Amino acid sequence: MTATLRTRLLVLASALLVLAAVALASVLHASARAERRDRARPDGPEITSGAVVLTEPGRMVFRNMAWGPHRDELVSVPASDPSGPRTASHVKCLRFHAAAGTGVCLQAVHGPLSDTYRAVLLDARLHVTRRYDVPGIPSRARVSPTGHLAAWTAFVGGDSYAGTDFSTRAAVVDTRTGTLIPSLESFRIVKDGREYRSSDVNFWGVTFADDDRTFYATMATGGRTYLVRGDLRAHTLTTLRGNVECPSLSPDGTRIAFKKRVPGLPKDAPWRLYVLDLRTMRETPLAEPRSVDDQAAWADARTVVYALPGDFGADLYRVPADGTGAPRRISTAALSPAYP
Template identity: 50%
Template sequence: MKSRSTVLILAVLVLLGGSLGYVLHARQRGGGPQLVAAEASFTLEQPGLYYRDTATGRVARSPGGVPDGPSCARFYAAGDRALCLRALPGTPARTEAVVYDRRFTELRRVTVPGIPNRARVSPSGQVLSWTTFAVGDSYAAGRFSTRTSVLDLRTGYLIKSVEEIPLTIGDTRYHAADINYWGVNFAADDNRFYATVSTGGRTHLVEGDLKAWSARTLRENVECPSLSPDGTRIAFKKKVSADPVAPWRLYVLDLADLREHPLAETRSVDDQAAWLDDSTLAYALPAHGSKATDVWSTPADGSGTPSLVLPGASSPVTVPPASPASY
C-alpha cells in the first residue's frame, strides 16, 4: 500500500508541476494559502506582462514587479476579465475560481472540487474555463482525474463539467467512463474551443463547439493546447519520452494542415504555454534548487534559444491596453 501511494504522489506531481505539493504543504502547516485581495492601486489597466509571483503567490506586473495583485495558484487574463484559481484550505480539496474586471472588482466566485490546474479566458473576456485535479472517481481506481468547467459571463451559465459534451473520435461517437478534459482555451468567436481529452490511455487534441454542444478529435498526443492570437496555430506539450519525470517537449501545430514542429526548448515543460504575441511563447520551468518556477520564452517558429523572462514566476500572460469601452 505504501508503494502504491508513493507512485500516486509522483504521478500527480508530474501532472501538476508541483501545485499539489504546495497545497499539501499548506495543509500540513494546519492551514491553507492565505487568500489575499489585490491592492486598490493594482489593476490590469496598464499594459504589460502579468504573472504570479511564486514567493508570495500574488499577481504582479512587469515592468514593475511588485506583487500587489490577488493571491492565486493559477492566473490568466484577457479582454476585460481576469481569472484567479485559489486552493482552499481543508479536505477534501477544493478550488475557488474568482472572476475579476480590470480593476480587480470581483464579478463572480465559484467553488469546485479539486486542486487548481489550468485557467484560461477567451480573447473577449466573456467565456472562461478552469481545470482542477481530482482523485476518487470510481473508474480511476485510485488514480487521478480532472474536472473542467466553462463559465459564460454573457448568460451567467456555468458548465460544471465538459466531460458531458458529446465526443467524436475519428468518425465514431465515443462513450467511455474515463474521459477527462483539460486545458480548454477559446477562439475569438467565444464559441469554438480547443482542449486535451484523455481516454483509454491516450491523449487527443479536440476542437469543440459550445453552441452545437459537440467535440471532435483532431490528432493524438497533444496536451495543454494554447491557441495563437491569430487563431492559426496551437502550442502544446507532446509526450516524447517514457521518462515519467521528463516526458514532454513543446511543439507548435499549424491548424491549416496539422503539421507540427518542435520548439528550441528541449527541457520537459509541464505547463500550458502562453502566447506573449504571435511569434513568442512563454512557460514555467522549475527553478534550480527551489520549489519555485521561472518563466522562460522561446520563438514559436522553432528558431533561436530559450530566454529567462521572469525569475520566481508562473502563469504569464500579456495584457494589452484597455479598450475605451472598459472605462
C-alpha cells in the same frame, strides 16, 4: 498535600516547561532559517504594493512566487521588462489568466481541517464579480480573447499529468451571464468520425478562439491523449490529432502550442514543446530541450512563454514559436503569465 503528590506535580510542571522550551526553540530556529533563506537570495525581485489593472497596455500579469509578504499575489510588470520591479495587487491566486479586462483566479480556501478551492472571476481592477466552487486541486486556467468566456481545470483524483492514475474536471463559464458548464464530460464526443462514449474520458487545458464559440482542449481516454475542438453551441467535441496536451491557441487562431509526450524520455518528465499548424497539421518542435509541464502562453504571434521549476518554485521562459533560436529565462519566481 503528601510528599508523593508534590513530587508528581513538580515532575509534571518540569516536563511542561521542557516541552514549552523545545517548542519555542523550534519556532525560533524556523524563523532564523527563514531569515537566512531570504538573505541568501539577494537576487529576489523588487516588489511594492500598488494598483494592478488588467486593461493597462504593455503589461504582463502573473503569480508572484518569491518568498515574502507578496508570495502568491498577482503582480504586474512591463511586458518589455518582465524581470523588472513588480507591482503587487494583494490578490492571491494558484492559477491565473486574463484577457480583454477579465481575469480568472483559482484560489485555495484554507479551512480548520483541510483546504477547498474556488474560481473567482475578476474585473479589470481585480474586483471579484463571481465565485464558483472547484472540486479539486487547480491546474489550468484560461480566458477567451474577448473576455466573455473563462475555463479552468482541476485534479479530482491524483495530482500529476505524468502518470495515468488521475482524473480531471474542466469547466467553462460565460463571464457575462454567469452560466456555468461544470464539466465538458456532458458534451457529445465525435472520435474518428463516430460518436464515442467511455467512462474513462478526462478533459483539461481549454483554450479559446475569438468567436465565443470554438475552443480546443485535451481529451484523454484509453491511455491516449487527443486534441479536441469544442463547439459551445452544439455541445460537441471532435478529435483532431493524437498526443496533444495543454493546447494554447495563437493570437491569430492558426496555430496551437502544446506539450507532447516523446518516446524514450523519463516517465516523470515525458514532454517537449511543439507548435501545430491547424491548416496543414504540421508539427514544429520548439528549441526548448527540457520537459515542460505547463500550458504555454503566447506573448505575441512569434513567442511562447512557459514555466519551468526554479529556486522559488517556478521561473518563466520564452522561446520562438517557429522552432528557431534558444530558450531564455525572462522572470524568476513567476507562474501563470498573462498579457491582458
